[in-house]
Amino acid sequence: MIGTIIANILRLLVLVLVQALILDHLDVANGYLVPYLYVLFLLMLPFELPAWALLLIGAGTGALMDFFSSTPGMHMSACTLMMFARIRILKLLAPREGYEFGMLPTVPRMGFTWFLTYAGLLILVHHLWLFFVEVYRFDGFFSTFFRAVSSATFTLVLCLLAQFLTARPERGRA
Amino acid sequence: MRDLFRLLYRIRDTLLFLVLMIVAMVLLHGGNAHHRAQAISSSNALVGTIFTWRKGITDYANLKEVNRRLAEENAEWRSRHESAYTPVEDLFVRINDTIHRQQYSYIAAKVVNSTWHKQKNFLTLDKGATSGVQEEMGVIGPNGIVGVVREVSPHFASVSSILSPSMRTSVRIRRTGHIGLLYWDTNDAATASVIDIAKHARILVGDTVETRGGDATFPAGIPVGVVETLSAEPGSNYHEIQIRLTEDMSQSGFVYVVKDLQRAERDTLQQAHSAP
Numbered sequence: 523m524i525g526t527i528i529a530n531i532l533r534l535l536v537l538v539l540v541q542a543l544i545l546d547h548l549d550v551a552n553g554y555l556v557p558y559l560y561v562l563f564l565l566m567l568p569f570e571l572p573a574w575a576l577l578l579i580g581a582g583t584g585a586l587m588d589f590f591s592s593t594p595g596m597h598m599s600a601c602t603l604m605m606f607a608r609i610r611i612l613k614l615l616a617p618r619e620g621y622e623f624g625m626l627p628t629v630p631r632m633g634f635t636w637f638l639t640y641a642g643l644l645i646l647v648h649h650l651w652l653f654f655v656e657v658y659r660f661d662g663f664f665s666t667f668f669r670a671v672s673s674a675t676f677t678l679v680l681c682l683l684a685q686f687l688t689a690r691p692e693r694g695r696a
Numbered sequence: 697m698r699d700l701f702r703l704l705y706r707i708r709d710t711l712l713f714l715v716l717m718i719v720a721m722v723l724l725h726g727g728n729a730h731h732r733a734q735a736i737s738s739s740n741a742l743v744g745t746i747f748t749w750r751k752g753i754t755d756y757a758n759l760k761e762v763n764r765r766l767a768e769e770n771a772e773w774r775s776r777h778e779s780a781y782t783p784v785e786d787l788f789v790r791i792n793d794t795i796h797r798q799q800y801s802y803i804a805a806k807v808v809n810s811t812w813h814k815q816k817n818f819l820t821l822d823k824g825a826t827s828g829v830q831e832e833m834g835v836i837g838p839n840g841i842v843g844v845v846r847e848v849s850p851h852f853a854s855v856s857s858i859l860s861p862s863m864r865t866s867v868r869i870r871r872t873g874h875i876g877l878l879y880w881d882t883n884d885a886a887t888a889s890v891i892d893i894a895k896h897a898r899i900l901v902g903d904t905v906e907t908r909g910g911d912a913t914f915p916a917g918i919p920v921g922v923v924e925t926l927s928a929e930p931g932s933n934y935h936e937i938q939i940r941l942t943e944d945m946s947q948s949g950f951v952y953v954v955k956d957l958q959r960a961e962r963d964t965l966q967q968a969h970s971a972p
Contacts, residue, residue, distance in 0.1 A: 598720040
């Protein structure tokens with residue numbers, strides 16, 4: 523239990539620093555590929571967390587990112603929305619026998635297709651909200667839309683890569 | 697009453713979601729820009745320090761480029777220095793010029809963090825209130841304007857880049873003197889638009905766009921960009937001008953914060969004027 527908490531806090535710190543110090547400075551394809559890898563932390567939170575905790579953690583993580591990018595409320599609202607969507611999407615994607623205690627929403631535990639659907643949907647929700655709030659207008663709708671979708675794809679690829687690079691061999695229940 | 701509580705209990709997660717979203721949206725709208733600035737900003741001491749560490753590492757990567765730019769700038773200043781001029785006539789004696797008065801002074805600052813590829817861009821400078829940086833001061837680079845100081849902490853300042861759709865800077869065409877507004881709607885770090893220049897103005901591709909001055913943010917005549925494309929929408933009274941920015945926003949290393957020494961005087965006058 524304590525191990526899980528420490529692992530998650532470390533993951534949060536590493537991802538937020540990687541985001542703020544490296545990824546925020548990437549200039550790929552002129553703003554069409556802006557990855558927000560820190561959402562991986564929110565994606566990998568354990569299944570057992572109650573909804574209120576998920577929402578609060580989401581808002582907190584977003585606020586932390588906002589500190590780094592001087593965008594008050596932007597990441598916070600996107601992450602809160604994403605966590606709200608996570609509660610719904612996890613219900614939709616639940617296996618027939620439900621989630622087992624101690625399971626983590628990761629590729630090795632849940633399988634590639636499951637994770638792709640789960641992460642893809644949530645990242646899309648997060649990025650669409652974030653990119654539209656960032657410009658705060660609807661003219662140039664398609665430009666913003668494509669930016670959000672292409673960046674979401676990029677983030678998803680990075681999330682999968684990160685999972686493959688850090689995945690430990692399957693060893694019983696954690 | 698009990699049913700009400702039961703209902704509230706059942707939808708408690710949705711309620712929490714709504715409350716958090718409302719908090720975020722209030723922050724986003726920034727009810728009060730000053731409070732917001734204090735609470736969340738990259739000029740925040742901790743975040744500023746972390747970005748300074750990062751800059752300490754990445755600085756080595758572009759030392760060559762920074763050196764070249766500094767040397768170029770040095771050469772520019774040297775060529776304006778007194779020693780670069782030979783007296784035309786020895787009969788004349790230099791006297792202290794009291795007709796010209798210094799209006800602007802510059803505070804050199806290092807950019808510790810910057811974005812240029814997002815839809816709204818910011819820079820963080822390593823100089824803050826203790827160095828005399830204040831909100832609403834203009835920021836210029838060696839080749840042109842960069843942005844306006846938005847938030848200040850004792851040792852850092854957060855700057856709204858000209859690459860933000862909400863920034864409007866008063867500019868003019870150097871050759872003709874026509875006045876317009878710089879507006880970033882191109883989503884491209886190298887270009888921007890100039891709006892509100894009427895069609896009768898004879899603008900040419902290649903014209904230099906410079907700051908207009910007079911708004912106590914930028915001195916007049918600081919280069920902004922060069923007209924790249926020029927088109928006229930039928931039925932519109934204004935030119936559609938796209939310019940190439942002279943300052944490479946992805947390369948900002950050292951910048952200057954513009955301090956208008958007459959700002960206080962101007963502000964008091966304008967306030968006195970607008971007061972009922």
